[in-house]
Amino acid sequence: MKFIIVLTFCMVAVVLAQEKYDTIAEDFNVSELLANERLLNAYAKCLLSKGPCTAEVKKVKDKLPEALATRCAKCTDRQKQIGKQLAREVKRTRPELWNEIVAFYDPDGKYQEAFQDYLKP
Template identity: 75%
Template sequence: MKLVIISLCLAAAVVAQEKYDSIDDNFDISEVLNNERLLNSYTKCLLDKGPCTPEVKKVKDKLPEALATRCAKCTDKQKQIGKQLAKEVKAKRPDLWKELVAHYDPEGKYQEAFQDYLKP
């Protein structure tokens, strides 16, 4: 019985430490933020208004879970990229930001958690 409990605890610890794939951690977010065409293309994908590149599709697929878990599975680099992207889009493209928020958080249930996430 003790072995079963220890095994379950170890399995839970491994699952809890699971992170999203870090292959794309070297993604240059400034390239997207400084390129209006690229930013619009990525946004259309995220809002289900246009086609997705494989990289953006991966983000899109994980975004609901990341919002719900306060990015618990994100690597430090992914958190940094997410914060930079959110802050810059919110400041420079508030119209776009509102669309994204309305699409991914129509009930506003992640707002408090997201504001905490954006703090330095």
């Protein structure tokens, strides 16, 4: 009986460890967003709680604090790739927007080291 209980806990642990965010933004076209200033501003306003959100961006916004806190542990490889590309480009081309997003989601700077590791090539 103890073996079955231990085995059950092990199976639950494996399932939880494999839990990933659903297919949020997996088919997202990063280049299209970066090339469209109006769309980028609309997404930024949503993320910063300054404007309305589309359903898809709202999903990302809702998961962003957890993703930051867990170093994107539940992100798929594609989600990580998209996040890195977006973060690098916004940081490079729109530093004022980047700083505003960082200040909004990490006002105490507690995720800075983790985020710098995440952005490494």
